[in-house]
Amino acid sequence: MTEPEPRYPYVHVDVPADMAEAVSAELWDLGAEGVEERDGGTMSGPAGEAALTLVAFFSDPANAESVAATFQERYPARVEFVVGDAWRDSWREYFEPSRVGARLLIRPSWREVRAFPDEVVLTIDPGRAFGSGIHETTRLVLREVDRRVKPGDHLLDVGSGSGILAVAAVLFGAAHVRTVDNDPDTVPVVLENATLNGVADRIEADATPVGDLTGTYPLVLANIQPVVLIPLARDIADRVAPGGTLILSGILRPQRDEVVAAYPDFDLELTSFEGEWVALVLRRRGEP
Numbered sequence: 001m002t003e004p005e006p007r008y009p010y011v012h013v014d015v016p017a018d019m020a021e022a023v024s025a026e027l028w029d030l031g032a033e034g035v036e037e038r039d040g041g042t043m044s045g046p047a048g049e050a051a052l053t054l055v056a057f058f059s060d061p062a063n064a065e066s067v068a069a070t071f072q073e074r075y076p077a078r079v080e081f082v083v084g085d086a087w088r089d090s091w092r093e094y095f096e097p098s099r100v101g102a103r104l105l106i107r108p109s110w111r112e113v114r115a116f117p118d119e120v121v122l123t124i125d126p127g128r129a130f131g132s133g134i135h136e137t138t139r140l141v142l143r144e145v146d147r148r149v150k151p152g153d154h155l156l157d158v159g160s161g162s163g164i165l166a167v168a169a170v171l172f173g174a175a176h177v178r179t180v181d182n183d184p185d186t187v188p189v190v191l192e193n194a195t196l197n198g199v200a201d202r203i204e205a206d207a208t209p210v211g212d213l214t215g216t217y218p219l220v221l222a223n224i225q226p227v228v229l230i231p232l233a234r235d236i237a238d239r240v241a242p243g244g245t246l247i248l249s250g251i252l253r254p255q256r257d258e259v260v261a262a263y264p265d266f267d268l269e270l271t272s273f274e275g276e277w278v279a280l281v282l283r284r285r286g287e288p
Helices: 017-029 061-071 087-094 136-148 164-171 186-196 233-237 253-261
Strands: 007-015 034-038 052-057 077-083 098-100 104-108 120-124 154-158 176-180 203-206 217-223 240-252 266-274 277-284
Touching (some): 017 034, 017 052, 136 240
Antiparallel strands (some): 007 052, 240 277
């Protein structure tokens, strides 16, 4: 007798962009085991006029139905079930090679590309971790990494996801990148992508909380939503060396000032934009 295929419940909530952070936090509080943000540039993006769709995974179908019901008076919300495991790879058809910044060419591991002589080719297989180069926030940070990494630099990447930022930094000349993420499932993904690009000996990945780290770095990256960037501001700031640079993204335009205010020991050097998203380049006061 054939075993029935597994069914995975996901709560979809269509929200305005300026409410994404609050609703995402509410989903986590209600027991979500993961929250994905989709926009018009993401496959299966928002329906109707909503700017974003939040997709939250719940292991219990009854809980998913209950959570969807709590949102339905405020936003379009529904439960959708994904049957079987083929969905884990279905996103691949949407992931095409892309150029980011002046010299970076990102290719999925299953696609061959023809690069120009001066291009840096980064091979990526995100798995279930965030960071393929598709999302605006990833591209924003990659451009800044390209501009700012110097040969021999040591970096810290907080909230590493797939490890795309760390791998890019090493390909641009960094000597070593430490990555941390609160999801231990990202660690093997980071190491796999480091190996795909021949830089595994220069990337260290683990799930150590940023508040437990020691030492400082001349360049720190954190592509995370403000719901994390603000509460962890002191822990992240403490890892930036005096005179060092902190690059933050995962931030919507209306959230910029609130995030900047959470880092009072830094001067805002640059704000870059793509769509509704921003990246902040902050300089820590003090002499290197």
